[in-house]
Amino acid sequence: MVKFPAIHPRQCASTSKHHKHRIEMFFTLLRQWVMTPIENYRLFHHFTRQDFVAQFAASIGGFLWLFVTPITHIIIYTFVFGTIFQLRALPEFGQTEFVIFMMIGYLPWFAFAEAVSKSPGLLLEKAGLITKVLFPVQIIPVVGTVVPYLTHAIGFGLLLVYLAAQGYLNLMWLWLPVIFLLQFLFTMGLVAILSALCVFLRDLQQLVSLVVITWFFLTPIIYPITLIQSESARELFLFNPMYSFVNLYREIILIGEFSIVHFQIILPVALISYLIGGWLFIRIKHAFGDVL
Numbered sequence: 001m002v003k004f005p006a007i008h009p010r011q012c013a014s015t016s017k018h019h020k021h022r023i024e025m026f027f028t029l030l031r032q033w034v035m036t037p038i039e040n041y042r043l044f045h046h047f048t049r050q051d052f053v054a055q056f057a058a059s060i061g062g063f064l065w066l067f068v069t070p071i072t073h074i075i076i077y078t079f080v081f082g083t084i085f086q087l088r089a090l091p092e093f094g095q096t097e098f099v100i101f102m103m104i105g106y107l108p109w110f111a112f113a114e115a116v117s118k119s120p121g122l123l124l125e126k127a128g129l130i131t132k133v134l135f136p137v138q139i140i141p142v143v144g145t146v147v148p149y150l151t152h153a154i155g156f157g158l159l160l161v162y163l164a165a166q167g168y169l170n171l172m173w174l175w176l177p178v179i180f181l182l183q184f185l186f187t188m189g190l191v192a193i194l195s196a197l198c199v200f201l202r203d204l205q206q207l208v209s210l211v212v213i214t215w216f217f218l219t220p221i222i223y224p225i226t227l228i229q230s231e232s233a234r235e236l237f238l239f240n241p242m243y244s245f246v247n248l249y250r251e252i253i254l255i256g257e258f259s260i261v262h263f264q265i266i267l268p269v270a271l272i273s274y275l276i277g278g279w280l281f282i283r284i285k286h287a288f289g290d291v292l
Contacts, residue, residue, distance in 0.1 A: 026279065033192075033278030036138050043135060047143040052150060070110050070155055074103055077222045090224045093254045103159055104253055105221040105246040108180070111152035112187050112242065115145045117212050119191040120198035120205040127292040137285050138278070141192040149184055163253060170256035179252070179266070183245050186270040189277030196281045199291050219243050241269045 037044045056065060081087045082098040089101035122144040123130065123137070130137055160176075163169070198204040219242045220227075228234050237243045244262035251257045 029279050029282040030275060032136075032282050033138055033275075036136050037142050040136055040139055044139055044143065047139060048146055048150070051143055051147045055147070055151070066151060067155060070107060070152070073110075074099065074106060077102060077106070081222050087223055087227070090226060093250065096254055100163070101224075101250065101254075102222055104250050105219075107152055107156040107159060108183060108245060108249060109216065109219065109221055109242065111149045111156075112183065113212050113216065114148040114152070115187050115191055116194065117209060118148070119144060119194040120208050122191070122195040123199050123288060123292065124202075131289050131292055137288060138192075138281055141195045141277075141281060142188065144195065145184065145188040145191045149187070153180075160253070168253060172252045172256045172258055175252055175258055176249070179245065179248050182266050182270040185274040186241060186245075186266070187273075189270075189273030189275070192277035192281040196284055196288075199288050215240075215242065219246060221246055238265060241266055 078099045082102075087098060089096045089098055093101060119141065122140050126140060129135075160173075194204060194208060198208075218237075219240055220237065225234060225237065225243075228237075238261075244259075244265045248259060248262050248266070251259055
């Protein structure tokens with residue numbers, strides 16, 4: 001007969017106390033992440049304004065580049081895929097022009113892509129500040145996400161005004177801020193993870209650029225999903241959160257419908273990304289000063 005060693009009551013109490021401490025620490029770190037922009041609003045506002053203005057400070061065109069870059073991309077993609085390859089919007093979107101169909105997906109993507117692409121260099125660019133000044137470092141990835149989203153939200157807002165004037169406005173548009181917020185939280189989590197890891201793994205800068213480009217072409221933005229002939233291959237797109245975000249924008253704006261399936265995908269993905277990203281950043285930020 002096998003005898004198992006007896007567990008002393010004190011050992012059980014010690015283990016339980018240890019687990020309780022780890023849980024408390026986890027929520028403490030999360031609180032720091034969530035509350036940082038609120039508790040340090042002046043610093044958050046200063047960094048956001050500084051980075052937003054810095055984008056255009058040294059250029060002759062200034063704020064015009066805010067619209068020139070995405071518009072140029074849209075014209076090129078529309079010409080190649082809409083004119084040369086004769087691609088059209090999905091039938092369920094009626095007679096929607098391909099350029100409108102593409103812009104609704106491209107502008108939110110552009111904010112996401114810019115934030116993620118710049119994330120590996122966020123802490124490296126502020127290495128001098130991080131090593132010499134004591135401040136909540138976790139505010140950097142927050143600002144690094146806010147600035148691209150604030151920048152491209154202007155263009156997206158102008159597109160919505162135009163579409164509303166064209167008669168597309170409907171009650172489902174009330175969901176747009178919710179979807180945009182979830183995409184923002186999803187992005188912030190990724191930005192926090194990548195900016196933190198790149199302090200220790202500098203090669204991530206090149207890798208992230210390649211991943212973002214690949215991710216773009218694997219998301220049906222400049223082409224309709226019907227271009228993928230295989231039904232099983234289409235189902236794989238559900239594992240791409242950005243596909244669900246793009247599809248929700250299009251359904252809500254163009255036909256006034258709301259896909260529960262896509263929402264059930266983006267809600268947990270956005271929250272998990274935001275919370276895990278913030279927790280990881282706060283957990284390892286103490287080591288940044290030793291490496292930068």
